[in-house]
Amino acid sequence: MRKLLAFVLVLTMVLTLAPAAAQEDLSGTKVTIFGAYTEPAEHDSFIAGLEILEAETGIDIEYQGASDFEVLITARIEGGDPPDIAGFPQPGLMKRFADAAVDLRDVFDMAYLQQQYNQSWIDMATMPDGKIIGVWNRAIVKSLVWYAPEYFDAAGYPIPETWDELIALSDQIVADGHTPWYAPMESGNATGWVGTDWIEDIMLRTTTLENYDNWTVPVALEDRLPFTSPEVKRAWELMGQVLLNEDYVYGGILTTLSDRFFDTGVALLNGDAYLAKQGSYMPGWLLEEYPDLTIGPEGDLNYFFFPPIDEEYGKPVLTGGDVYSMYNDRPEVRKVMEWLTTAQSLEPAIKAGTFMSAHQDVDLDWYDEANRGIAEILLNATSVRFDGSDLQPGAVGTGTFWSGVVDYINGEDLDAILEKIDASWPTE
Numbered sequence: 001m002r003k004l005l006a007f008v009l010v011l012t013m014v015l016t017l018a019p020a021a022a023q024e025d026l027s028g029t030k031v032t033i034f035g036a037y038t039e040p041a042e043h044d045s046f047i048a049g050l051e052i053l054e055a056e057t058g059i060d061i062e063y064q065g066a067s068d069f070e071v072l073i074t075a076r077i078e079g080g081d082p083p084d085i086a087g088f089p090q091p092g093l094m095k096r097f098a099d100a101a102v103d104l105r106d107v108f109d110m111a112y113l114q115q116q117y118n119q120s121w122i123d124m125a126t127m128p129d130g131k132i133i134g135v136w137n138r139a140i141v142k143s144l145v146w147y148a149p150e151y152f153d154a155a156g157y158p159i160p161e162t163w164d165e166l167i168a169l170s171d172q173i174v175a176d177g178h179t180p181w182y183a184p185m186e187s188g189n190a191t192g193w194v195g196t197d198w199i200e201d202i203m204l205r206t207t208t209l210e211n212y213d214n215w216t217v218p219v220a221l222e223d224r225l226p227f228t229s230p231e232v233k234r235a236w237e238l239m240g241q242v243l244l245n246e247d248y249v250y251g252g253i254l255t256t257l258s259d260r261f262f263d264t265g266v267a268l269l270n271g272d273a274y275l276a277k278q279g280s281y282m283p284g285w286l287l288e289e290y291p292d293l294t295i296g297p298e299g300d301l302n303y304f305f306f307p308p309i310d311e312e313y314g315k316p317v318l319t320g321g322d323v324y325s326m327y328n329d330r331p332e333v334r335k336v337m338e339w340l341t342t343a344q345s346l347e348p349a350i351k352a353g354t355f356m357s358a359h360q361d362v363d364l365d366w367y368d369e370a371n372r373g374i375a376e377i378l379l380n381a382t383s384v385r386f387d388g389s390d391l392q393p394g395a396v397g398t399g400t401f402w403s404g405v406v407d408y409i410n411g412e413d414l415d416a417i418l419e420k421i422d423a424s425w426p427t428e
């Protein structure tokens with residue numbers, strides 16, 4: 001009898017947690033998805049995943065991509081003509097339209113979502129009142145440090161597992177007559193964003209998730225963690241421990257602010273520098289100049305996890321990615337949303353080396369050697385948070401935060417910089 005009861009319990013859990021069968025016939029129905037994919041590789045890989053569901057269910061899924069996504073999605077939702085599903089490259093933009101979105105607690109069992117995602121992904125799509133307005137699909141990993149195995153291994157350098165070990169390694173590279181870091185930031189009007197990634201990653205390693213959230217997307221102005229707070233100031237100072245050290249950085253301040261961020265990996269390949277902090281997308285920048293570039297322990301470039309700083313904050317990962325909100329509640333729309341919560345929706349893109357998955361059910365064998373280790377870093381993260389400058393109001397996140405990094409690298413007073421950024425935060 002106990003075995004029978006156990007079987008019934010397991011069967012009940014499976015039926016509760018799993019989405020409805022993918023083979024359900026929904027022929028003759030249509031679902032529109034509006035998103036920001038316009039570049040062929042991204043667009044085509046995403047469509048390939050949708051085509052699997054179309055073949056299984058008969059749903060006609062129309063994907064509409066636009067480079068001016070933010071302007072158009074705002075017009076559509078505020079004009080009362082939202083798509084069935086919208087794919088947001090920034091959760092902050094998604095939350096602007098929370099009132100119009102379907103509450104996904106009415107669509108998914110919470111236990112199912114917790115099975116599919118690290119809790120942090122769910123938290124980033126949850127409003128203060130508990131309403132869940134998005135599910136995640138593609139992911140980007142930013143918490144990486146790159147190196148060239150040829151030079152790294154020849155010198156016998158270890159992979160650092162803590163911030164203190166990273167600094168000790170940097171000192172050893174200097175002592176050996178080499179330059180540890182390359183950190184080019186030139187990006188036109190966006191120069192400085194590379195430094196904001198450093199600060200965001202450091203924040204996740206030195207303070208609570210609550211503080212990170214109140215720094216980036218506070219529920220109310222009175223909850224905001226200001227840039228002048230000790231927590232934020234410490235993150236800037238730790239970044240400065242590396243990037244303001246002329247012995248540490250290839251070319252010094254001039255190169256940091258004048259070299260294109262697209263060239264980040266070049267100094268590693270040439271042996272001019274040994275370390276570079278950049279996201280999982282960095283190798284793609286180099287393929288035009290280095291079409292035979294290989295990634296991995298025996299490759300031209302490899303990576304390791306940007307190490308923890310304060311032990312109590314675990315191994316957090318700074319991410320980017322796409323989150324999908326639902327605006328029209330019909331069976332076929334629910335089916336597509338269910339599909340987006342599964343790694344299988346990204347299987348063609350993963351195998352093509354185009355996307356990474358935010359899902360817990362991803363098969364690591366789908367990844368090539370270059371991306372499998374990055375996927376493992378994401379799966380093993382103790383917490384996940386989205387790029388902070390992308391979440392903050394535009395005047396800050398793509399304004400004074402970026403320019404503040406440039407000012408800091410140029411040697412201006414940190415307290416004055418932080419006060420200036422705080423002063424730019426909108427009061428409404």
